Amino acid sequence: MPTIDVFTHVLPRAYERALERSQANLGARHPSVRENLLTDMDMRLVANPPRSLQIVGSVIFDEQIREKYRAEVAQTANQELSQLVLDHPELFEGAIAHLPLNDLEFSCHYLADTIARSDTLVGIQMLTHEDGRNFADEQNSALFSMLNEVRRPVWLHPVAEHSSPHFLESARQQLLATVRDLMDLRWAASYPRVRVILHGGVAALFAQGEVSAEATRLAAQQNFVVDTAWANSLEITTAVKTLGAGRVLFSSDSPFATETGVESLDVAQHALEQVKAAHIDEQEKQLVLSGSWEHMRARIPVNVLSxxxxxxxxxxxxxxxxxxxxxxxxxxxxxxxxxxxxxxxxxxxxxxxxxxx
CATH class of the missing domain: 1.20.5 (Single alpha-helices involved in coiled-coils or other helix-helix interfaces)
Structure with missing residues (x-):
């Protein structure tokens, strides 16, 4: 069974064009977009570990795009992601669609009419906050209800620049704050059929091998899972012992390196080695590397249309x-x-x- 890397990044041309139109000096503000692996699929295949498939999502810069264009850009980018999966079955397991928080009417319709019927879009990516509005906001209840109906998982991604020396701490604090807000809203009880994947959740909730207060609260909420992006072997060990291997998913966050000395070409392999070095048994490692995702995907309703x-x-x-x-x-x-x-x-x-x- 191949390893499933549940979150990696690409930069769809739709975002490039939209950002060019906005005349944003993106390269200066977000140096990470210069990474060739975001757009070069041949190079990406070389960097991918053997017998490994990726689930891919867009690098998102919604706040750099005028609000009235975000829905259009997201829709076009999602179509590009679907096509990438179809064109490169040797590399991709599926794609994660993006929905803009500023246009809930579009997001709800697109989720029900397109994503719920897609063979390639296996879930959606949402940011922890956008334009000062948090994901865990009661104003988003219509979107949450639709997610509960279509039963597509949500990848919750912090908003931070990967090249920043403060990236990990910023991402960690955003995820912890969002977890607290979701717990306070009793989100899991209100939307029990939605699986929320906290991207970077292992590194955030179990930093340096310590069990955070947020992790303790999260442990009883079975529809919240975490992925291993940016995590070391000690943090992965603690996460598995606390939540169980069935709630921990492997992610490299490729091609972005957050550790000094790790090149972008080596990010996926380095992340894989952290799981292999964790003090958990072989069955637990297999669950983290592929089994947990396979179980989750099996719960996604069969697609209505190709x-x-x-x-x-x-x-x-x-x-x-x-x-x-x-x-x-x-x-x-x-x-x-x-x-x-x-x-x-x-x-x-x-x-x-x-x-x-």
């Missing part, structure tokens, strides 16, 4: 909507013509009546 079927349905729906709109316009025009004719007829009748007197 990607091609979905494309054809969207075309048919667009055609039907166009025909409906044209029919409504024709009906409106005919009503105006009928009204004008009736008005003229009434005037003629009135004139004829006047003449008879």
């Amino acid at each position: 990607e091609q079927d979905l494309y054809e349905e969207e075309k048919a729906q667009a055609k039907a909507e166009k025909a409906k709109k044209e029919a409504e316009e024709d009906e409106k025009l005919q009503a105006e013509i009928d009204a004008e004719q009736k008005k003229n007829a009434d005037r003629d009748d009135s004139n004829g009546l006047s003449a008879s007197f």
Whole structure:
């Protein structure tokens, strides 16, 4: 059974184009986007450990994109991710769609109409906060309810620049704060069918092998799981002993290196070695490396439509909507013509009546 790396990054062209249009000096503000592995799939295949498949998500810079364009950019980027999975089955297990927090109406419809029917989009990626608005905000309840209905897992990603020397601490504090907010909202009880994957959760909740207060609260909430991005073997050991291997997923966060001396080409292999070095038994290691994800994916409802079927349905729906709109316009025009004719007829009748007197 291949290793499943449940979160790695790419940079879809949709985001590149949108950021170019915004004239944001992205390379200076976010040096990590210069990484070639984000766009070069041949190089990525070389860097990927043998017998390993990746689940891939976009590098997200929504706050650099005007709010009115975010839904359009996310939709285009998600389509690119789906195509990557179809084009590179030797590399990708699936893709994680992104939904913008600033447009909940779009996000709910897209989740129900597209993601829930996709063969390639295995879940969604949400940021811990966006434009000052937290994921754990009661205003997002409509989205949470839709997630509960379609039963797609959510990867919760902290907002931090990977190249910053303070990245790990910033990401850790964001995840801990979000966990506290979700616990206070009794989120797990309200949305029991949603699996929330805390990206970097092992490193955040079990830093230096210590069990945080947030981890203790989380232990009883079975629909919260953690991945191993940025974690060392001690932290992975503690996470498995506390939560159980079935709630720990392997992630390299490739191609971003957070440890000094680890090159981007070696990130995935380095992360894999941390799991292998953890003081857990072989069965637990297999669960972390693949089994936990396989069990989670088995709970995702069987897709209703294939990607091609979905494309054809969207075309048919667009055609039907166009025909409906044209029919409504024709009906409106005919009503105006009928009204004008009736008005003229009434005037003629009135004139004829006047003449008879």
